Amino acid sequence: MLRAGALLALGGATTSLTGCDPFDRDGDAAPAPDPLAPLVEEALAxxxxxxDAAAAHPTLAGRLTPIAEAHRAHAAELARLSRTAPPSASAPASPATEGAPAAALAALRDRERAGRENATKACAEAPADRAALLASIVAARATHVEVLR
Structure with a gap:
């Protein structure tokens, strides 16, 4: 009788310890990166x-500086929301600095369009608590395209 009770107790104990498997590697996996992290880097770029384009073409600085500031603000908010540390290294020189001002504006428009598409995709896939920020970034980037015409 004691032996049966001990086996039952031992059997019950082993089933309750299955979550404590010392060889369980699920806990070792690094957490997946936040899907907003690439958008932080993109906003900073x-x-x-x-x-860079404003420095290369001072006549465009009045148009480009507010857009650069908006992207920095977006990067800061995306980093806060995703708990992502913004990259500390500065981005390499942009091809938007080459050529005439019109060529610089065209290159920036292309980058803004690509950024808008990336933000749109992220917005469509985002949970509700992130969708509002992403939608405002999409709208801002659409506006930037128009300002760069």
Missing amino acids: LAAAHT
Whole structure:
């Protein structure tokens, strides 16, 4: 009788310990990166492209500086929301600085369109608590395309 009770107790204990498997590797996996992390980097790259183009073409600075500031603000908010540390390294020089001002604007428009598409995709896939921010970024990038005409 004691032996049966001990086996029952032992059997019950082993079934309750199955979650404590020392060889369980599920806990070792690194958490997946936040889907907003690439958008942080993209926003900073867009800000750098506008800043570089404004420096290369001072006549465009009045149009480009506010756009660069908007991208930096978006990057900061995306980083806060995703708990992602923004990259500390600055982006390499942008091709938007080459050529005439019209060519710089065209290159920036192309980058803004690509960024808008990326933000649109992220918005469509995002949970509700992130969709509002992403939708405002999509709208801002659409506006940037128009300002760069």
